[in-house]
Amino acid sequence: MELQVLVLRPIFFFFFFVFLTILQQSSSARVLTITKPDRHDYAASARWLVSQNSWGVLSTLSVDHKGAPFGNVVSFSDGLPEKGNGIPYFYLTTLDPTARNALKDQRASLAISESPLGTCTRDPMNPTCSKLTLTGKLLILEGGSEEAEVAKKALFTKHPEMMDWPKDHDFRFFKLEIIDIFLINWYGGAKPITVDEYLHAKS
Amino acid sequence: MELQVLVLRPIFFFFFFVFLTILQQSSSARVLTITKPDRHDYAASARWLVSQNSWGVLSTLSVDHKGAPFGNVVSFSDGLPEKGNGIPYFYLTTLDPTARNALKDQRASLAISESPLGTCTRDPMNPTCSKLTLTGKLLILEGGSEEAEVAKKALFTKHPEMMDWPKDHDFRFFKLEIIDIFLINWYGGAKPITVDEYLHAKS
Known part of the structure; x- marks a missing residue:
C-alpha cells in the first residue's frame, strides 16, 4: 500500500x-x-470594435417619452469578424420602440464596448477598455434591395438564430448611416477620427 | 511494459x-x-439585472449634435450585488459629453443586458436574454450630501479602481431618477412594471 x-x-x-x-x-x-489593433490606429481600432462585437446599445429619440433618449440592447453586424464593411446593420421589429422611434426621427447612436470581448482587464469605464459611439441616421432598407441583401447576409451569418425569428413580427433590415465617431481607446479623451478614415480602414 | x-x-x-x-x-x-429570479417576477428580474451588472450604456441628448441621442458606455452601481437599492449611480466627469449633456438637459436612459452575466445562452437580442432600459433624469448629486455618500460607497465598492481616478478631472456623482421601466425578460413584449414595484423589490 x-x-x-x-x-x-x-x-x-x-x-x-x-x-x-x-x-x-x-x-x-x-x-x-482576438488581436487588438495598434491603439494609435484609431480607424482600425474602431473598425475592430464593430467587427468583433455582436451587440451594443442603439439609442433613438422616444416617441412614447416625448423625445427623451431611449437606449435599447440590440444585436448588430457589419459582416463576419474581420470581413465587415464597418456599417452596422440591424434586424428590428416595429413591435419594438426603437424601430418605431427611428421611423419618426432618424437620429440615432450605437454604443459598443470592448468589455464583452474579454481583451481588457480594467474597469469597463477605464479609457484603456475601448468604447465607441457611432452617431448618425437609423435608416430602414428597402425590402429586396441590394443593400438589404448585404445586411441580411451580415446579420444572418453572425446571428444565425435570426433566421428563425417570427415571420409575422415585421422584422426589417436597418442600417446606421454614420455621421460622427466618438472613440475612446486610451487615455487623453476622444480620438480624432473621420467617417471617411473609418469606412476605408481594415476591420 | x-x-x-x-x-x-x-x-x-x-x-x-x-x-x-x-x-x-x-x-x-x-x-x-448567479441565480436568476423567477421570470414572472418582473420587479425582481429588473433589480437583479441592475444589481449584477457593472456597466451599461447611458444615453443623453447631445449638446454637440443638436439634441441627437448619444449613448455612452459607463460603469454604474446601485450597491454591492444583491445589496443594492435599485438606483443606478454614476461617477462621471464633465470632460466627457454625457455629464455635460445631462447638465443641459436631464433626460436620460440606462440600457443594460443580461449578456455580460453569462446566464443566457441565446442571442443577446433573443427575448429570453433579459434586457432593461431605465428612463428618467440624470441628476448630479450635491458634493458631501448624504446621497452622494451612498453613491460613493456603491460605486467605490463595486468599482474599486474609481478611487484612483484623477482628482483633477472633475469627476462627480450622479444618479438616474427613474421615471419609466422597459423590461424584456421573456417572449411577449415589454413587461408591465411600475417604478414603485421596482424600488420596493428585492434585488
Missing part, C-alpha cells in the same frame, strides 16, 4: 500538470485569438 | 475524469452562483 502510494504520486503529479496546462490554455484561448 | 500500461490505464482514466469534473465545475461556476 505504502509502495503503491510512492509509485502513484509522480504519476498523479504528471497528470495534474498536464491538465493544469490544458485548463490554462482553454481559458485563455479566446483572448489569444 | 505491457503490464504497466494495463495497470496505468485505469489510473489515467480516473485522473482524467477527476480533472474533467474540475474543468467543468470551474467553467460553469459563475453561472451556478
Whole structure:
C-alpha cells in the first residue's frame, strides 16, 4: 500500500500538470485569438470594435417619452469578424420602440464596448477598455434591395438564430448611416477620427 | 511494459475524469452562483439585472449634435450585488459629453443586458436574454450630501479602481431618477412594471 502510494504520486503529479496546462490554455484561448489593433490606429481600432462585437446599445429619440433618449440592447453586424464593411446593420421589429422611434426621427447612436470581448482587464469605464459611439441616421432598407441583401447576409451569418425569428413580427433590415465617431481607446479623451478614415480602414 | 500500461490505464482514466469534473465545475461556476429570479417576477428580474451588472450604456441628448441621442458606455452601481437599492449611480466627469449633456438637459436612459452575466445562452437580442432600459433624469448629486455618500460607497465598492481616478478631472456623482421601466425578460413584449414595484423589490 505504502509502495503503491510512492509509485502513484509522480504519476498523479504528471497528470495534474498536464491538465493544469490544458485548463490554462482553454481559458485563455479566446483572448489569444482576438488581436487588438495598434491603439494609435484609431480607424482600425474602431473598425475592430464593430467587427468583433455582436451587440451594443442603439439609442433613438422616444416617441412614447416625448423625445427623451431611449437606449435599447440590440444585436448588430457589419459582416463576419474581420470581413465587415464597418456599417452596422440591424434586424428590428416595429413591435419594438426603437424601430418605431427611428421611423419618426432618424437620429440615432450605437454604443459598443470592448468589455464583452474579454481583451481588457480594467474597469469597463477605464479609457484603456475601448468604447465607441457611432452617431448618425437609423435608416430602414428597402425590402429586396441590394443593400438589404448585404445586411441580411451580415446579420444572418453572425446571428444565425435570426433566421428563425417570427415571420409575422415585421422584422426589417436597418442600417446606421454614420455621421460622427466618438472613440475612446486610451487615455487623453476622444480620438480624432473621420467617417471617411473609418469606412476605408481594415476591420 | 505491457503490464504497466494495463495497470496505468485505469489510473489515467480516473485522473482524467477527476480533472474533467474540475474543468467543468470551474467553467460553469459563475453561472451556478448567479441565480436568476423567477421570470414572472418582473420587479425582481429588473433589480437583479441592475444589481449584477457593472456597466451599461447611458444615453443623453447631445449638446454637440443638436439634441441627437448619444449613448455612452459607463460603469454604474446601485450597491454591492444583491445589496443594492435599485438606483443606478454614476461617477462621471464633465470632460466627457454625457455629464455635460445631462447638465443641459436631464433626460436620460440606462440600457443594460443580461449578456455580460453569462446566464443566457441565446442571442443577446433573443427575448429570453433579459434586457432593461431605465428612463428618467440624470441628476448630479450635491458634493458631501448624504446621497452622494451612498453613491460613493456603491460605486467605490463595486468599482474599486474609481478611487484612483484623477482628482483633477472633475469627476462627480450622479444618479438616474427613474421615471419609466422597459423590461424584456421573456417572449411577449415589454413587461408591465411600475417604478414603485421596482424600488420596493428585492434585488
